[in-house]
Amino acid sequence: MFVNTSFSFIKRIANIIGKNYNNSGLLPCQKWTNFCTSSCLNSSIGDEYLGSSSRQSGFTPRRAVLYVPASEQNKLEKLKGLAVDCAVMDCEDGVSINRKDVARENIRMALDSLSAPGVTDLAVRINAMDSGIAADDLAVIYKASNLPKTVMLPKVNSKGDLHLFSEMFVDILKTRQCPDYKAKLVIFVESAIGLLNLRDILAEGIELSKTVPFHLEGVVFGSDDFCADIGASRTEDAKELLYARQKVVLTAKAFELQAVDLVHINFRDLESLEKQSLEGAGMGFTGKQVIHPSQVYIVQKAFSPSADKVEWAQELIKAFEDHERLGKGAMTFRGSMIDMPLVLQARNILRLVNMSDDATQR
Ligand code: COA
Numbered sequence: 001m002f003v004n005t006s007f008s009f010i011k012r013i014a015n016i017i018g019k020n021y022n023n024s025g026l027l028p029c030q031k032w033t034n035f036c037t038s039s040c041l042n043s044s045i046g047d048e049y050l051g052s053s054s055r056q057s058g059f060t061p062r063r064a065v066l067y068v069p070a071s072e073q074n075k076l077e078k079l080k081g082l083a084v085d086c087a088v089m090d091c092e093d094g095v096s097i098n099r100k101d102v103a104r105e106n107i108r109m110a111l112d113s114l115s116a117p118g119v120t121d122l123a124v125r126i127n128a129m130d131s132g133i134a135a136d137d138l139a140v141i142y143k144a145s146n147l148p149k150t151v152m153l154p155k156v157n158s159k160g161d162l163h164l165f166s167e168m169f170v171d172i173l174k175t176r177q178c179p180d181y182k183a184k185l186v187i188f189v190e191s192a193i194g195l196l197n198l199r200d201i202l203a204e205g206i207e208l209s210k211t212v213p214f215h216l217e218g219v220v221f222g223s224d225d226f227c228a229d230i231g232a233s234r235t236e237d238a239k240e241l242l243y244a245r246q247k248v249v250l251t252a253k254a255f256e257l258q259a260v261d262l263v264h265i266n267f268r269d270l271e272s273l274e275k276q277s278l279e280g281a282g283m284g285f286t287g288k289q290v291i292h293p294s295q296v297y298i299v300q301k302a303f304s305p306s307a308d309k310v311e312w313a314q315e316l317i318k319a320f321e322d323h324e325r326l327g328k329g330a331m332t333f334r335g336s337m338i339d340m341p342l343v344l345q346a347r348n349i350l351r352l353v354n355m356s357d358d359a360t361q362r
Pocket residue numbers: 066067068069074075076078079090093094263267291292293
């Protein structure tokens with residue numbers, strides 16, 4: 001497995017990122033050397049890139065989570081040429097109330113016929129449990145022959161919301177013959193009460209994942225709804241959200257889930273997007289919400305392991321495997337004692353790299 005030299009391996013990673021950049025068709029290509037010499041990526045190593053699913057098969061990276069208002073057919077069509085970890089066909093706040101039916105129908109058709117080879121996770125965001133229209137969303141979307149891989153559930157304020165969703169979800173699946181289907185579930189925390197309840201919500205989500213056909217994988221911080229809820233005003237450096245962001249990361253990571261950071265709403269300002277993305281990655285978020293295709297590359301790069309980290313991971317795993325073959329006990333690597341969590345973190349980094357590779361080769 002590790003026949004590549006460090007150099008060629010790193011070059012391959014950089015090429016992957018460069019390829020993503022090109023595929024967006026929105027920004028000029030960046031040479032791999034820029035990526036390799038970039039010093040501004042995550043400074044810590046391992047699970048923080050990935051979340052819980054890193055420990056499981058079927059890992060779905062969600063470095064950039066791109067919203068696409070599903071009422072807008074031209075934007076859905078745009079997905080054919082984009083390379084992005086996660087594209088969310090949105091029925092919720094990106095769609096006006098009088099266009100919800102169009103959005104649902106577009107999603108149903110897109111699930112069955114839209115070819116978006118550069119999108120790793122073509123997800124669906126339904127309306128919130130208290131909207132009164134979530135069941136209508138599911139009723140239309142789950143008529144598709146290809147069921148959504150990921151369902152996103154906004155405005156989860158309590159365990160009760162998750163229970164309601166579970167019941168609704170089980171009911172809708174009764175209309176289908178799909179015994180092996182298990183959706184990936186990503187929930188949103190976007191209110192003061194939701195944030196206070198987040199620990200209970202996630203614990204419940206993990207319990208429900210054992211019996212209901214979904215698997216809780218992540219939490220998205222709905223920053224603008226959260227600001228509105230607590231009466232905060234958004235500032236350039238988002239200092240009013242610092243506590244909430246840290247709490248979201250802390251709680252998600254306690255349950256080994258992905259944590260997706262706030263939207264950078266001033267989408268034309270890519271410099272400040274990069275700054276905020278790196279800050280989020282440094283705080284431990286695994287990804288970030290985006291609203292425009294031009295934001296994808298910068299965000300995915302910020303939430304990718306740096307070339308240094310990839311090299312570290314590759315060499316550590318090689319040393320570990322050599323060590324195991326010899327049947328020795330504790331091992332040291334680059335002067336530090338290596339334990340199993342570090343080995344797992346190194347494997348996660350390499351898995352993320354391989355996932356990115358798959359996503360661009362499809
Ligand atoms: N998904 C897919 N394609 C998108 C897109 C998105 N989120 N945002 C823009 N595009 C497309 C446009 O349709 C346009 O395509 P074209 O060149 O083929 O006409 C191209 O990218 C360039 O778009 P641009 O003209 O720069 O932006 P815009 O004025 O069309 O759209 C927004 C700006 C903010 C309205 C748009 O990006 C958007 O709708 N974002 C999502 C907002 C959302 O969902 N909010 C709720 C969740 S926070």
